Amino acid sequence: MKSSKYSLRIQRSVVVEIEGQKTYTRALAVLDANGVLNSAEI
Structure with missing residues (x-):
């Protein structure tokens, strides 16, 4: 019971x-499409 609950928690995360x-x-x-990322990198 404990292990299945634990694996379910891992799966969810x-x-x-x-x-x-x-x-x-x-x-x-x-x-990037808005060009915001490009201008920020320069």
Whole structure:
């Protein structure tokens, strides 16, 4: 019982991490499309 609860918690945190990564990548893409990222790097 304990181990299954633990693995479920790990699984959930991995899903959250993947979703967060998607959001982060999408935000970067939007910034890049607006030229904000490029001007910030120069």
